[in-house]
Amino acid sequence: MGATENITGSPVDDVIRPIDTVVTDDNVNVNSHVDSHEGTNGNVKVNITNGHVEDLPVDNTSLLVKLSQTIARETEKVDAYFRENSIPAPSFEADGPSDYPALPDEIQKARMAVIKAAADLKDLMVGPKESVRWMAWDHNNSLSLRAVSQFKLANAFPVGSTATFAELAKVANVDEMNTRRLLRHAMTNRIFKEVSPGVVAHTAASKTLAQDDLLQDWVGYCVQDLWPSAVGTLEALTRFPGSQEDTQTGFQVAFDLVDKESMFTALGKDPARGRQFHRAMGSLANGAGYEVEYFVDNYDWKSINENAGTVVDVGGSHGFVSVAIAKKFDKIKFIVEDLPKALATAPKFEGDLAERITFKDYDYFTPQPVKGADVYFYRWIIHNTSDKYAIKILQSLVHGLKKGARIVINDHCLPEPNTENPWDEKIIRTMDLVMLTLINAQERSKEEFETLFRTANPNYRFLGVTRPAGCRMSIVEAVWEGEDYDGAVDAETVAVEAESEAARSAEKAETEASSGNVENTIEIVDAQVANNVEAVAAN
Numbered sequence: 001m002g003a004t005e006n007i008t009g010s011p012v013d014d015v016i017r018p019i020d021t022v023v024t025d026d027n028v029n030v031n032s033h034v035d036s037h038e039g040t041n042g043n044v045k046v047n048i049t050n051g052h053v054e055d056l057p058v059d060n061t062s063l064l065v066k067l068s069q070t071i072a073r074e075t076e077k078v079d080a081y082f083r084e085n086s087i088p089a090p091s092f093e094a095d096g097p098s099d100y101p102a103l104p105d106e107i108q109k110a111r112m113a114v115i116k117a118a119a120d121l122k123d124l125m126v127g128p129k130e131s132v133r134w135m136a137w138d139h140n141n142s143l144s145l146r147a148v149s150q151f152k153l154a155n156a157f158p159v160g161s162t163a164t165f166a167e168l169a170k171v172a173n174v175d176e177m178n179t180r181r182l183l184r185h186a187m188t189n190r191i192f193k194e195v196s197p198g199v200v201a202h203t204a205a206s207k208t209l210a211q212d213d214l215l216q217d218w219v220g221y222c223v224q225d226l227w228p229s230a231v232g233t234l235e236a237l238t239r240f241p242g243s244q245e246d247t248q249t250g251f252q253v254a255f256d257l258v259d260k261e262s263m264f265t266a267l268g269k270d271p272a273r274g275r276q277f278h279r280a281m282g283s284l285a286n287g288a289g290y291e292v293e294y295f296v297d298n299y300d301w302k303s304i305n306e307n308a309g310t311v312v313d314v315g316g317s318h319g320f321v322s323v324a325i326a327k328k329f330d331k332i333k334f335i336v337e338d339l340p341k342a343l344a345t346a347p348k349f350e351g352d353l354a355e356r357i358t359f360k361d362y363d364y365f366t367p368q369p370v371k372g373a374d375v376y377f378y379r380w381i382i383h384n385t386s387d388k389y390a391i392k393i394l395q396s397l398v399h400g401l402k403k404g405a406r407i408v409i410n411d412h413c414l415p416e417p418n419t420e421n422p423w424d425e426k427i428i429r430t431m432d433l434v435m436l437t438l439i440n441a442q443e444r445s446k447e448e449f450e451t452l453f454r455t456a457n458p459n460y461r462f463l464g465v466t467r468p469a470g471c472r473m474s475i476v477e478a479v480w481e482g483e484d485y486d487g488a489v490d491a492e493t494v495a496v497e498a499e500s501e502a503a504r505s506a507e508k509a510e511t512e513a514s515s516g517n518v519e520n521t522i523e524i525v526d527a528q529v530a531n532n533v534e535a536v537a538a539n
């Protein structure tokens with residue numbers, strides 16, 4: 001039924017009058033979904049029948065126009081910034097930039113507003129039925145992307161030149177017709193373009209893939225390991241309801257490893273696949289919003305520094321987070337704990353860093369050996385575990401905590417629905433599903449973090465969660481309000497012991513500590529895989 005008909009189907013134009021229900025705020029809220037927009041253009045019509053006033057369906061035209069206005073207005077801000085700063089404009093062509101530079105807050109906000117409004121506008125223009133219909137075909141994007149990735153087609157011909165489908169078919173070792181079909185589908189996602197019949201050239205996206213090895217590994221890992229795991233997940237959930245074990249996930253269903261091997265163990269046994277995983281994680285960890293500076297700059301390290309306090313970096317790998325904090329806060333002492341295999345390749349620090357940062361072998365499911373420290377922090381640790389194991393980790397601390405000790409978790413924190421820019425919300429919720437499909441772990445909301453601490457021990461008082469602007473990760477904090485530890489060994493003593501222990505472990509180390517560059521990150525993740533294999537073997 002149209003807006004100009006009454007329920008009997010007779011014309012009602014003569015009794016339709018515009019009413020003034022205009023919502024004047026023409027700013028589209030960047031942090032909410034489209035259904036929270038209340039704006040209309042003032043043309044909401046009222047049907048007066050038998051003295052009865054009814055709202056008729058709101059005409060969405062006003063919302064469409066508002067979205068398009070937002071797109072135009074905010075795009076102009078981004079465009080002006082690019083021009084003023086002589087930054088190359090975004091382009092689909094192979095000579096276009098691969099990524100956005102770091103933008104000032106205001107310009108980044110404008111960019112995010114455009115991304116949101118453009119997505120909303122597209123969805124509205126497509127409509128719910130057709131959106132859902134074709135969403136169900138999304139896996140075909142993975143299929144054509146997997147072909148490009150697996151057959152290494154991005155590197156099959158140099159950027160700036162072209163290749164025929166016949167030539168690319170040879171590279172892929174797949175017949176020409178099917179190579180063409182796969183590639184023409186990839187082209188609908190702007191990966192390659194057909195510049196003349198049968199002739200393929202690079203685009204900005206295929207060029208980026210060709211030039212970014214880590215991105216290729218990210219894609220490879222996602223389409224080869226993650227995608228089949230996603231397909232196996234519902235079977236895992238029905239076969240093992242509520243399982244918290246990392247050997248009962250979609251990954252195990254997909255690769256016939258149920259109750260046999262965790263993903264880390266499986267990848268650890270297969271060097272090529274393991275390397276791809278490590279490098280994929282390196283690609284992610286170097287992405288926008290994950291920079292370690294957010295943690296360094298947004299936690300109260302200052303007060304710890306003033307008291308020359310001790311900080312324990314649990315699961316700290318090669319200590320690159322501690323190094324970054326130590327470089328800014330010159331009095332804090334750090335103990336970086338990890339499994340022996342990770343520490344075996346740890347860097348040897350020099351000078352001030354060597355005096356203040358020590359390594360210690362430690363399995364975080366066992367009682368914490370460093371007692372009486374000021375802060376114990378877990379960066380990218382707790383989200384790798386289900387609740388059962390996360391609680392175990394937090395309980396392992398209890399016997400050595402002094403009153404007032406802080407426990408800090410640096411992980412994603414799931415937002416309340418619709419409070420986040422939809423793009424960010426999609427990424428964080430997808431990350432949560434990825435943790436489920438691969439290792440039965442999870443991202444957590446503020447309430448879930450609070451419950452973890454409360455369940456681990458009622459003497460933890462949850463202090464809350466903060467999230468630095470621009471960062472994808474949050475800082476979760478609790479304080480220990482129970483009795484002081486029994487004082488058998490203090491943090492200082494353990495630090496000294498740890499130093500000599502680490503010196504032994506680090507004999508073979510050749511790596512330099514750095515503040516989180518790609519190579520360093522890859523090494524860290526290498527160590528993680530190796531250690532998880534070890535941890536699984538030990539458990």
Ligand SMILES: C[S@@+](CC[C@H](N)C(=O)[O-])C[C@H]1O[C@@H](n2cnc3c(N)ncnc32)[C@H](O)[C@@H]1O
Nearest residue numbers: 315316317338339342362363364379380528531
């Ligand atoms: C994702 S990495 C995080 C490294 C570092 N915290 C960071 O922010 O980059 C996880 C770390 O946990 C370590 N790990 C895994 N199992 C462990 C265990 N049972 N005890 C101690 N460390 C462990 C791995 O070796 C790896 O270094």
